[in-house]
Amino acid sequence: MSENSTTETSNFIRNIINDDLKNNKNDGRVHTRFPPEPNGYLHIGHAKSICLNFGIAQDYQGGICNLRFDDTNPDKENVEYSDSIQNDVKWLGFDWEDRLYFSSDYFEKLFEFAQQLIRDGKAYVDNLSADEIREYRGALTKPGKESPHRSRSVEENLDLFDRMRAGEFNEGECLLRAKIDMASPNMNMRDPAVYRIKKASHHRTGDEWCIYPMYDYTHCVSDALEGITHSLCTLEFEDHRPLYDWFLDQLPIECHPQQIEFARLNLSYTVTSKRKLNELVVEGQVSSWDDPRLPTIVGMRRRGYTPEAMRDFCSRIGVTKTDTIIDVGVLENCVREDLDKRTRRVLAVLDPLKVVIENYPEGETELLDAPYHPNDPDMGQRQLPFSNILYIEQSDFMEEPPKKFFRLGPGREVRLRYAYFITCTDVIKNDAGEVIELRCTYDPETKGGNAPDGRKVKGTMHWVSAEHALKTEVRLYDRLFNDAKPDSNKHEQDWKSFLNPDSMTILDNAYLEPSLIDAKSEDIYQFERTGYFCVDNKDSLDGKPIFNRTVTLRDSWAKLNK
RNA sequence: UGGGGUAUGGCCAAGUUGGUUAAGGCACAUGGUUUUGAUCCAUGCAUUCCGAGGUUCGAGUCCUCGUACCCCAGCCA
Numbered sequence: 001m002s003e004n005s006t007t008e009t010s011n012f013i014r015n016i017i018n019d020d021l022k023n024n025k026n027d028g029r030v031h032t033r034f035p036p037e038p039n040g041y042l043h044i045g046h047a048k049s050i051c052l053n054f055g056i057a058q059d060y061q062g063g064i065c066n067l068r069f070d071d072t073n074p075d076k077e078n079v080e081y082s083d084s085i086q087n088d089v090k091w092l093g094f095d096w097e098d099r100l101y102f103s104s105d106y107f108e109k110l111f112e113f114a115q116q117l118i119r120d121g122k123a124y125v126d127n128l129s130a131d132e133i134r135e136y137r138g139a140l141t142k143p144g145k146e147s148p149h150r151s152r153s154v155e156e157n158l159d160l161f162d163r164m165r166a167g168e169f170n171e172g173e174c175l176l177r178a179k180i181d182m183a184s185p186n187m188n189m190r191d192p193a194v195y196r197i198k199k200a201s202h203h204r205t206g207d208e209w210c211i212y213p214m215y216d217y218t219h220c221v222s223d224a225l226e227g228i229t230h231s232l233c234t235l236e237f238e239d240h241r242p243l244y245d246w247f248l249d250q251l252p253i254e255c256h257p258q259q260i261e262f263a264r265l266n267l268s269y270t271v272t273s274k275r276k277l278n279e280l281v282v283e284g285q286v287s288s289w290d291d292p293r294l295p296t297i298v299g300m301r302r303r304g305y306t307p308e309a310m311r312d313f314c315s316r317i318g319v320t321k322t323d324t325i326i327d328v329g330v331l332e333n334c335v336r337e338d339l340d341k342r343t344r345r346v347l348a349v350l351d352p353l354k355v356v357i358e359n360y361p362e363g364e365t366e367l368l369d370a371p372y373h374p375n376d377p378d379m380g381q382r383q384l385p386f387s388n389i390l391y392i393e394q395s396d397f398m399e400e401p402p403k404k405f406f407r408l409g410p411g412r413e414v415r416l417r418y419a420y421f422i423t424c425t426d427v428i429k430n431d432a433g434e435v436i437e438l439r440c441t442y443d444p445e446t447k448g449g450n451a452p453d454g455r456k457v458k459g460t461m462h463w464v465s466a467e468h469a470l471k472t473e474v475r476l477y478d479r480l481f482n483d484a485k486p487d488s489n490k491h492e493q494d495w496k497s498f499l500n501p502d503s504m505t506i507l508d509n510a511y512l513e514p515s516l517i518d519a520k521s522e523d524i525y526q527f528e529r530t531g532y533f534c535v536d537n538k539d540s541l542d543g544k545p546i547f548n549r550t551v552t553l554r555d556s557w558a559k560l561n562k
Numbered sequence: 563u564g565g566g567g568u569a570u571g572g573c574c575a576a577g578u579u580g581g582u583u584a585a586g587g588c589a590c591a592u593g594g595u596u597u598u599g600a601u602c603c604a605u606g607c608a609u610u611c612c613g614a615g616g617u618u619c620g621a622g623u624c625c626u627c628g629u630a631c632c633c634c635a636g637c638c639a
Binding site for chain 2: 009010011015018019035036037039070072073075076126129130133134137138139140141142143144171172174175176177184185186187188190193195196197198212214215216218219235236237238239240241242261263268274316317318320321322323324325326327329330332333334336340341345374375404406407415416417418419448449450457458459460461462489526528529530553554555556557558559560
């Protein structure tokens with residue numbers, strides 16, 4: 001046991017493991033697994049599980065974590081998903097080394113174990129229809145009743161089961177059931193299905209099988225075959241634990257992992273259910289699984305979230321059995337914190353307002369030094385071209401500024417970052433009365449941004465030289481939903497009515513400082529005063545990087561105005 | 563009394579076998595630094611742990627009775 005993680009706070013699962021270790025359970029081994037079904041893309045909720053499972057393996061001496069695909073339902077699974085899942089886990093920073101497994105690898109073994117159950121009188125082939133089985137199952141407060149086929153002989157069951165495998169029956173015609181207790185208060189114990197017929201070809205086993213094992217049976221056996229010590233899953237499987245244990249108790253397997261359930265992640269202003277995410281994608285509410293507004297790993301990656309930030313988030317939210325909704329602000333804080341220290345700052349005007357410096361020589365250009373990070377000289381610097389025609393942010397000018405506004409206004413003086421002080425002398429409007437251009441003068445003495453006479457200005461603004469600027473597209477993303485709990489069961493029906501119509505704003509008229517021409521896919525920058533932006537990994541072109549806003553900067557000015 | 567769970571500040575969450583003033587993060591508030599109204603720094607933020615009783619010298623931690631919320635009737639995982 002080693003406690004080499006400084007950030008991890010204790011949680012009930014680690015406490016259990018610590019106790020197990022103290023008691024020398026499992027010979028001191030710690031072996032977990034992350035068991036996704038390859039039927040969709042991974043999202044932030046999976047990241048919690050990945051960080052938990054792989055994190056525990058990392059933190060305990062000799063601990064290991066497997067990646068195992070729970071691929072027992074060929075109708076829903078495919079290689080696209082399994083490939084993307086592997087990519088995402090790697091990208092998040094975890095390594096399963098040579099321990100990549102698939103439940104389908106155990107199909108033969110699983111089949112033999114099922115025969116064993118039959119031989120032991122613990123399983124039988126049933127011919128009831130799906131509807132009948134539902135009827136026979138009873139209800140929450142009413143016991144079920146036994147199937148008329150429950151007492152078939154071992155020989156008959158064995159024969160029937162072989163013929164199921166041989167494809168002699170149609171889907172739904174029969175299935176293998178565990179013989180447990182039709183009156184159990186736990187519905188999962190009322191003779192659950194073990195094998196069903198599916199004449200579907202499987203993404204790994206092809207047409208080798210036409211019967212497929214069910215989750216409850218497959219999962220515990222797979223865990224045991226892999227020597228898992230702690231099988232971590234989400235709360236909804238709590239009721240399945242007796243079944244998990246039951247199967248392993250019946251079968252001749254030494255290893256009996258301990259299933260421990262924890263609460264799944266819920267994030268405010270978003271949805272984290274595969275079904276809902278899939279619906280958004282299929283209906284075109286978002287562009288695809290990697291739409292930057294989605295909480296999928298690929299979407300967040302495209303948005304500019306880093307693996308470090310996501311892992312930090314997962315460690316901050318903790319692991320408990322309490323059903324909670326984490327404020328998405330925690331996530332945003334994690335990226336900001338990570339990006340603050342790792343990104344270069346650049347100047348980018350998103351919503352341009354033209355400024356003409358009347359006393360600056362027309363046609364002249366000078367280069368001004370600008371560090372890439374104000375608090376980290378190691379990041380180096382670049383030079384910004386300055387000329388007499390600039391763009392500043394529309395929102396940095398107000399014709400009739402309120403008291404606390406200390407940006408530009410008629411007659412006001414402000415600093416252009418790393419450049420000069422300028423004073424607004426004239427405001428030019430179009431016929432509609434909109435401000436379309438500002439006339440200003442600059443003070444040559446203030447080059448670099450300081451006045452030799454010691455005079456101060458309240459505002460410092462970002463800017464870009466019109467002639468030198470890189471014009472490109474910038475996408476502003478905001479939360480996908482307007483409601484904090486679109487995912488709560490109060491909104492099972494109308495959750496999509498909370499979709500935020502302004503979750504994406506495309507700016508095709510943004511002007512960036514010229515150095516950004518070299519920005520590479522997935523590079524992330526801080527656009528000073530506006531936020532963190534990531535080069536889109538899909539739509540960017542050579543010489544035309546397209547930027548996605550990851551998250552805004554904290555803005556106490558905006559907060560003041562609310 | 564179907565069964566299984568959970569309840570600690572606005573949101574999360576530590577609180578090992580009951581023992582001083584109930585960690586920490588996010589959010590919020592206030593002050594300081596600042597050529598990003600950013601960052602950073604400092605300070606504040608639960609006489610109280612779902613409620614009511616009880617045991618005890620002492621309870622968030624034990625007992626009793628309640629209350630609220632979540633999960634379960636797929637041949638999904």
